[in-house]
Amino acid sequence: MRALSLLVAGLVLGGCATLGVNRPTVARGGGGVVVGESDDFVVVVPSRTEHPDSLARTYLGDASKGWMIEDFNGGRRVFKAGERVVVPRRPWNVSGVEPTGYQLVPILVYHNLGAQSKGRLVLGADAFAEQMRYLKREGYRVVTLTEFVDWLRLKRQLPRKSVVLTFDDGYQAFRVYAYPVLKKLGFSATLFVYTDYVGAGRNALSWDELKSLAAEGFDVQAHSKTHADLRRASGETDAQYARRMQAELAEPPRLFERQLGRGVQFLAYPYGRVDDAVLARVREHGYAAAFTVRRESNPAFVRPLEINRSQIYSEMTLEQFARNLNLFHQENLR
Ligand SMILES: [Zn+2]
Numbered sequence: 241m242r243a244l245s246l247l248v249a250g251l252v253l254g255g256c257a258t259l260g261v262n263r264p265t266v267a268r269g270g271g272g273v274v275v276g277e278s279d280d281f282v283v284v285v286p287s288r289t290e291h292p293d294s295l296a297r298t299y300l301g302d303a304s305k306g307w308m309i310e311d312f313n314g315g316r317r318v319f320k321a322g323e324r325v326v327v328p329r330r331p332w333n334v335s336g337v338e339p340t341g342y343q344l345v346p347i348l349v350y351h352n353l354g355a356q357s358k359g360r361l362v363l364g365a366d367a368f369a370e371q372m373r374y375l376k377r378e379g380y381r382v383v384t385l386t387e388f389v390d391w392l393r394l395k396r397q398l399p400r401k402s403v404v405l406t407f408d409d410g411y412q413a414f415r416v417y418a419y420p421v422l423k424k425l426g427f428s429a430t431l432f433v434y435t436d437y438v439g440a441g442r443n444a445l446s447w448d449e450l451k452s453l454a455a456e457g458f459d460v461q462a463h464s465k466t467h468a469d470l471r472r473a474s475g476e477t478d479a480q481y482a483r484r485m486q487a488e489l490a491e492p493p494r495l496f497e498r499q500l501g502r503g504v505q506f507l508a509y510p511y512g513r514v515d516d517a518v519l520a521r522v523r524e525h526g527y528a529a530a531f532t533v534r535r536e537s538n539p540a541f542v543r544p545l546e547i548n549r550s551q552i553y554s555e556m557t558l559e560q561f562a563r564n565l566n567l568f569h570q571e572n573l574r
Contacts, residue, residue, distance in 0.1 A: 271298030275324060282327040286319050299327045307381050307399035315400060317379060331397035335540045341570040344537035345388060347404040347549040348564060349508075352443075353417040357554035364554060365417040371552070371561050372421050375403060380565070382427040385459055385506060389529045392544055401567060405429040406531070406549060408463055408508055410437050410445045415453070423456075432463035432508035432531070435495045447499040454500055461506040462492035462527075469511055470518045485518075489525040506530065512549070519545050537566040 271294075272286035282299050292313075293306030300308065310317055312328045319325055336343025350363060357364035375382065381399040388404050390396040405422070407414050410433030422429055431445075431453065439446040445453075450460050464470065465488045472481045493504045505528045509518070512533030522530050522545055529544045536548040550564040 271295060272325075280329055280332075282329065284325050284327060285322060286325055288321060290319070292317055295325065295327055300329070307401070308397075310379075311400045334391075334394050334397045336391075336398070336400075337540070337573065339572075339574045341568055341573065342539050343398070343400060344539055344566050344569055345383075345391070345398060345402045345404065346537040346565050346567070347385075347388070347406060347531070347547065349533060349549045349551045350405070350407045350418070351409060351551075352411045353413040355417075360553045360555065362413075362554060363552065367554065367556075368417060369421045370558060372425055372427065374558060374562065375427070376425050382429075384428045385430045385461070385529075388538075389506070389544070391540055392529070392542065394540065403565060406432060406508070408432045409434065409467070410450070410463070412443050412445055412449075415445065415449060419453070419458075422458075428457060428459070430459040430461055430506070432461050432506075434463040434465060434467040434510070435492050436466050438495075438499075451500055460496070460500065461508070462496070462504040463508045464488045464510050465491040467510045469513050470509060470521075471513055471515050472517060481517075485521045489521060489527075493525070508549075509533075514546065535564070537564075539569065 270287065270290070272284045272290055274282060274284050276283040284295065284299070286295060291306070292309040293303040295309050296306040297303040308328050308331075309325065312326055312332070313319075350368070351361040352363070353365055353368055354362045355365055357367060378401075380401045380403045382405055383398055383402045385404055385406070387396060387398065388402070391398045405427060407418060407429060408431075410431060414431060418429070421427075431450070433445065433450065437444050438450065454460050468484075468488070470485065470488060476484070489507070492507075496502060496504045507522060507527045507530040509530060509532055512531075514522075514530070514532060519530075527545070529547055531547045531549050533551050534546075534548040535550045537550075538548050542548065552561060552564070
């Protein structure tokens with residue numbers, strides 16, 4: 241963190257040559273005192289009640305951009321009296337690569353939830369809520385999968401403390417246990433559903449339910465048709481495999497179009513399993529990104545069809561959960 245702060249300080253000093261130093265002005269509607277500005281930065285001395293989100297509202301027109309101020313000023317959310325705070329007006333490091341290493345974004349995978357935990361894959365509602373509150377309290381920013389993929393394409397900078405939440409299979413338990421917590425905390429999430437399961441019994445979400453979740457901003461994406469391993473089975477002929485893959489990869493986009501009025505961009509591999517032949521088919525079918533369950537965070541240069549996700553199991557303590565939130569790979573890149 242110290243190296244980063246130094247880097248940030250260097251950037252700020254480096255930018256000073258282009259900073260027009262104005263006579264200090266008090267911003268209208270709060271924000272503190274502006275002591276300098278350029279096309280790229282505003283330097284302010286915030287009044288005592290200001291925090292990154294309120295400064296972002298004043299200077300960037302959007303409180304949700306508070307992370308830009310937080311990240312640019314060494315990750316701090318509280319400022320000292322009289323301190324000069326730099327407000328970057330635009331992204332300054334889209335790839336997240338720095339002289340000391342590079343940014344990583346963890347993507348978490350949940351499956352079923354229940355009133356109590358059961359087995360590895362049914363996580364108790366209380367443990368889930370505790371994990372979400374932990375993310376909020378520790379200043380994590382939950383970003384959408386689309387924002388994450390934009391980052392891979394170098395079209396968007398992501399907060400240093402970004403995390404993505406995904407829920408596999410399409411369980412009714414998402415609505416019962418996850419939805420209220422996510423709504424309350426203002427977190428987004430992606431549901432990966434396999435289409436044979438949608439509407440198949442009381443534990444499954446229906447298309448109508450997925451439609452209303454989508455209308456509220458939750459993202460719904462594909463997890464194949466049948467949830468079978470997409471790799472070629474032993475004894476499967478070329479023709480059989482081609483037919484099976486056609487069904488597994490083309491059926492979800494067709495059904496999404498019909499039921500939700502839009503196509504599919506992303507795929508989560510059943511069991512996270514993938515090989516070169518699967519990759520080729522997934523590419524042919526036009527999926528923009530696809531997701532495994534390799535327990536690692538992702539750099540911006542991860543291969544888009546082999547993106548890592550970390551599964552959260554019911555037996556994990558909060559500390560073990562937090563170990564999945566790896567945000568930076570340290571390496572001397574000078
Ligand atoms: Zn699954």
